[in-house]
Amino acid sequence: SVRGSGSGGPDPTPILLAAKRNADQVQAILSAYGIRDVDLADRNLDAMAGDPLQRNRLAEILPMLLEAISRTADPDQALNHWERLFGSVSRASLLDYLRTWPRMLDLLCAIFGNSDALAFTLIRDPMLVYWLAEEDVLSRAPTRKGLERALRESIGHLTAKETKLDALRRFRRREMLRIGVRDLLKLATVPETTASLSDLACVLIHTAYEIIDADLRQQYGVPMHQARKGRWVETGFTVIGMGKLGGHELNYSSDVDLIYLYEVHGGETRAPKSGRGPVPPGVGISNEEYFEILARELTRVLSEPTREGHIFRVDLRLRAEGSIGQLARSLDEYQRYYAVRGQVWERLALLKAAPVAGSQAVGQAFL
8 A cells, every 4th residue: 555655754645545535634734734725725636536446446555645846836826737637638548557656746846846947747648647657758868869869759650741840849858857757856967958948949949950851842942052163053051059058058948049040142043953853943942042932931830839739939139230231141251251340249159159050061161
């Protein structure tokens, strides 16, 4: 039996099982576990209980549950979230699982009583409860390569652009949960947490760029320019992270400061050499126009909320000309801008600049 496994709080099972309940007794029991709004907590527990069999099963884990939430920042909040979770899943299955895995019961109490954001992630997608219990999910810090591999597996079988982008949003939610829980349980240091958040952002931005770029190439062709001896080569594009993202020190609520730039001013979109045929007449556009469309669309899909949430808020005010003018410019244009018009603070801001998506070669050329 779970009962009696806590640190000596009063037996709470009469709240659920007593034939006749005494209001003063309920008040005394719940108050002993740090509950402030006793009436609401009582309603929470009653809503969680369900039929008589499930009520008995809930009573079995109730001492451990109340003991665990009493150690959190907000026991009342924790019970509210428990009721929400019970309302979004099979009550019988969840109770059976929690009776079998008391460590997960303790973990969920810690999440529900300390973080609304993490709690609502689980309530929205209850299957993540079982994912958190998988081996290595919490015991090891996510790595950039691991995130890239997992994201490829998540979207590899998908074909439609919007379906892929929604998969990105779900992936972000899941990995933010992992990072947040590791932080909450002190399994990660602050530098490890900010590095994980930054790695996740880089992976998501790069994958979103690849999805948008592939879609635009089908419409307009491949952006190309003339290199030496008149040979046409593909034009590279990069996303530069600035501020906290560029410094690899992102936090949970950070937006991402981005600069978009491409390799060479001039050039146009052309049919690739892969044999897919020529670009239809009137479809090919200048590189300047192509990369402006790419930058605008990438910004939209990163920041626009959908039913799956959003990926990141994007701030483009550190680009040349600040909040006006083009979103994407060439390397030559940026070189001239910083030499002639850029302010001292704009050059100082580049101390944290780092390529986060697209061509690493173009990013390094910018730096």
